[in-house]
Amino acid sequence: MEFLDLSPLTRARGTIQLPGSKSISNRILLLSALAQGTTDVRSLLDSDDTRVMLDALACLGVNWIRRGDTQDYVVQGVGGAFPVKQAELSLGNAGTAFRSLTAALALCGGNYTLRGVPRMHERPIGDLVDALRQLGAQIDYLDNADFPPLKIAPAQLTEASEVAVRGNVSSQFLTGLLLAAPLTGKSITIRVIGELISRPYIEITLNLMRRFGVEVERDGWQAFTVPAGQVYRSPGSIYVEGDASSASYFLAAGAIGGGPVRVEGVGSASIQGDIRFAEALQQMGATIAMGGNWVEASAQGRLHGIDADFNHIPDAAMTIAVAALFAQGSTMLRNIGSWRVKETDRIHAMATELRKLGATVEEGADFLRVTPPVQLQPATIDTYDDHRMAMCFSLVALGGVAVRINDPKCVNKTFPGYFEAFASITQRSVMSTDIPVIAIDGPSASGKGTVAALVARALGFHYLDSGALYRLTALAAQRRGVALDDEAALAQLARNLDVRFEGGEIWLDGERVSDELRTERIGNGASKVAALPAVRTALLERQRAFRQAPGLVTDGRDMGSVVFPDAATKIFLTASAEERAQRRYKQLMEKGFDANLSNLLEELSERDARDAARSVAPLKQGADAILLETTHLSIDQAVATVLACYQARQSGQGA
Ligand SMILES: Nc1ncnc2c1ncn2[C@@H]1O[C@H](COP(=O)(O)OP(=O)(O)OP(=O)(O)O)[C@@H](O)[C@H]1O
Numbered sequence: 001m002e003f004l005d006l007s008p009l010t011r012a013r014g015t016i017q018l019p020g021s022k023s024i025s026n027r028i029l030l031l032s033a034l035a036q037g038t039t040d041v042r043s044l045l046d047s048d049d050t051r052v053m054l055d056a057l058a059c060l061g062v063n064w065i066r067r068g069d070t071q072d073y074v075v076q077g078v079g080g081a082f083p084v085k086q087a088e089l090s091l092g093n094a095g096t097a098f099r100s101l102t103a104a105l106a107l108c109g110g111n112y113t114l115r116g117v118p119r120m121h122e123r124p125i126g127d128l129v130d131a132l133r134q135l136g137a138q139i140d141y142l143d144n145a146d147f148p149p150l151k152i153a154p155a156q157l158t159e160a161s162e163v164a165v166r167g168n169v170s171s172q173f174l175t176g177l178l179l180a181a182p183l184t185g186k187s188i189t190i191r192v193i194g195e196l197i198s199r200p201y202i203e204i205t206l207n208l209m210r211r212f213g214v215e216v217e218r219d220g221w222q223a224f225t226v227p228a229g230q231v232y233r234s235p236g237s238i239y240v241e242g243d244a245s246s247a248s249y250f251l252a253a254g255a256i257g258g259g260p261v262r263v264e265g266v267g268s269a270s271i272q273g274d275i276r277f278a279e280a281l282q283q284m285g286a287t288i289a290m291g292g293n294w295v296e297a298s299a300q301g302r303l304h305g306i307d308a309d310f311n312h313i314p315d316a317a318m319t320i321a322v323a324a325l326f327a328q329g330s331t332m333l334r335n336i337g338s339w340r341v342k343e344t345d346r347i348h349a350m351a352t353e354l355r356k357l358g359a360t361v362e363e364g365a366d367f368l369r370v371t372p373p374v375q376l377q378p379a380t381i382d383t384y385d386d387h388r389m390a391m392c393f394s395l396v397a398l399g400g401v402a403v404r405i406n407d408p409k410c411v412n413k414t415f416p417g418y419f420e421a422f423a424s425i426t427q428r429s430v431m432s433t434d435i436p437v438i439a440i441d442g443p444s445a446s447g448k449g450t451v452a453a454l455v456a457r458a459l460g461f462h463y464l465d466s467g468a469l470y471r472l473t474a475l476a477a478q479r480r481g482v483a484l485d486d487e488a489a490l491a492q493l494a495r496n497l498d499v500r501f502e503g504g505e506i507w508l509d510g511e512r513v514s515d516e517l518r519t520e521r522i523g524n525g526a527s528k529v530a531a532l533p534a535v536r537t538a539l540l541e542r543q544r545a546f547r548q549a550p551g552l553v554t555d556g557r558d559m560g561s562v563v564f565p566d567a568a569t570k571i572f573l574t575a576s577a578e579e580r581a582q583r584r585y586k587q588l589m590e591k592g593f594d595a596n597l598s599n600l601l602e603e604l605s606e607r608d609a610r611d612a613a614r615s616v617a618p619l620k621q622g623a624d625a626i627l628l629e630t631t632h633l634s635i636d637q638a639v640a641t642v643l644a645c646y647q648a649r650q651s652g653q654g655a
């Protein structure tokens with residue numbers, strides 16, 4: 001199996017000239033072939049799917065030439081039915097080519113065999129065949145009923161002027177019928193049964209038919225009439241706009257990796273439905289700017305999860321499922337049942353691969369809910385011979401983790417130069433040191449954790465409560481009967497802790513332990529295990545792994561001195577011992593725990609003394625840390641001070 005390793009990436013910024021749209025390219029090629037006159041097709045997509053269509057048209061007697069090395073083609077229309085009356089066509093996994101050619105060839109008066117790759121033979125086509133048979137088409141299934149491959153014989157046109165087709169499996173069935181209808185020479189009305197999915201693709205079909213001189217009358221999304229006597233006429237020359245589905249990966253990169261990332265070739269004037277992907281990204285918190293022929297995405301902080309219906313943009317919605325890994329909270333993608341019959345069963349494939357990265361994924365017949373992990377895990381992604389799986393999952397590298405993409409060449413279906421284009425707008429992270437860290441250290445109950453979590457929220461950064469890892473080690477030791485001075489056993493425990501941080505809560509071995517962790521008994525145990533060098537070493541890389549884009553705020557005792565010595569901003573946050581004991585007392589009472597103020601003062605002082613006296617990573621203010629004395633500060637004032645220190649540092653004004 002070929003694979004491509006993507007290194008951890010930090011930023012995305014730049015401009016991409018998009019390749020032509022696949023949907024528009026293949027429709028224009030078929031329309032140019034059926035039309036009277038010669039069509040200059042500009043900026044055609046260079047991909048497997050368009051090559052399949054060009055080869056098929058050549059087999060059917062259509063003359064076309066490519067202009068030098070460009071993506072401009074000249075197609076000589078045949079002005080109606082294809083001249084070659086007998087042909088065997090191999091159409092790969094190109095749904096657009098297979099469905100539209102099935103409809104056109106069924107009405108062309110010849111004998112044709114249409115085959116695809118194995119996956120194409122698993123993608124249903126029965127609804128289209130049934131509709132064509134109502135017109136008199138002679139189509140047989142060569143293997144399984146309702147699926148390719150197909151054998152087509154000359155149609156015996158019936159009197160029928162109306163056909164019905166189901167709208168909820170693939171909009172390409174309706175597209176095929178619409179494109180082929182003028183070949184009958186009579187008025188044809190196509191009624192849609194059930195809800196029509198992916199409507200924007202029908203808009204593209206109608207728009208392009210109009211450009212080639214055929215008007216379709218419609219009754220909403222229920223019925224479409226192609227009046228008699230219309231023939232396709234070449235518009236002379238026609239330009240293929242950039243692919244809006246392909247734009248989604250770069251726009252998402254801009255939103256995840258800071259941006260701005262600009263795509264050129266699609267914009268507000270686009271006829272493609274997937275341009276509305278930008279709206280979904282905006283709902284997630286990205287900043288979007290758009291002109292007639294360009295779109296730009298950037299983001300200030302972290303994205304947030306959304307709950308939305310994606311029936312109108314099924315292809316680009318896959319990019320939202322991966323962007324959900326970078327959002328705060330869960331993202332719900334509804335009404336995406338058509339994913340099941342695409343290049344692969346995309347709901348199943350997406351859920352399987354997202355889980356490999358640590359996400360929690362719920363999948364249903366037509367929905368997917370994605371909850372991101374606290375930390376992305378490096379993973380090897382299988383792509384299921386699906387170009388969009390490969391392209392979407394490249395975005396994971398922007399989370400600062402390495403990702404391996406199996407069978408990367410599957411992108412050739414629609415975007416052969418994808419990975420080069422992606423590399424041109426992303427920056428590799430060298431040991432992730434360019435991801436900013438704000439390190440807040442200080443004594444117990446000074447307010448470090450409270451302030452750090454609020455600063456993280458304000459900046460959209462990740463948050464690490466490093467003390468929780470020592471507390472978890474102490475709790476796990478207590479539960480397993482490991483003595484608090486058994487250094488080797490404790491280090492082993494620390495290395496293998498099965499923990500989950502989610503939505504402010506902490507789980508140990510699948511059990512929620514957030515409240516138990518906060519007791520002074522566990523705090524004292526933590527302070528004992530934290531004095532052991534082997535335990536600290538065991539937890540070091542675990543803590544560093546939290547350093548993920550766009551940034552990290554962390555609190556503890558040695559965040560600025562040992563774990564993140566290159567932190568952008570280091571704060572030593574403290575308060576008088578009496579004030580800290582008061583704060584802890586209030587905190588425990590609010591949680592419903594019993595507490596005694598003078599005992600607390602004693603326990604805190606004892607713990608701080610132990611933390612300060614130990615030989616490794618002792619509690620002390622580093623020379624490069626800013627002292628933040630909060631005895632007389634409110635939480636908001638402390639947060640504002642940390643933010644000001646960080647912003648001053650970012651704009652180069654000081655430490
Ligand atoms: N500036 C402040 N003024 C008043 N109360 C504060 C302030 N900062 C934090 N607190 C309160 O003090 C309590 C202790 O804060 P927190 O748990 O964040 O401390 P900590 O330093 O992270 O403690 P530990 O090291 O034990 O984990 C919380 O109830 C918090 O709301």
Ligand SMILES: Nc1ccn([C@@H]2O[C@H](COP(=O)(O)O)[C@@H](O)[C@H]2O)c(=O)n1
Nearest residue numbers: 466467468470526527530556557558611
């Ligand atoms: N970076 C750190 C963080 C914590 N500890 C030890 O864990 C104890 C509990 O920490 P809290 O912040 O949750 O109170 C603490 O007393 C330290 O002994 C540490 O060593 N290094």
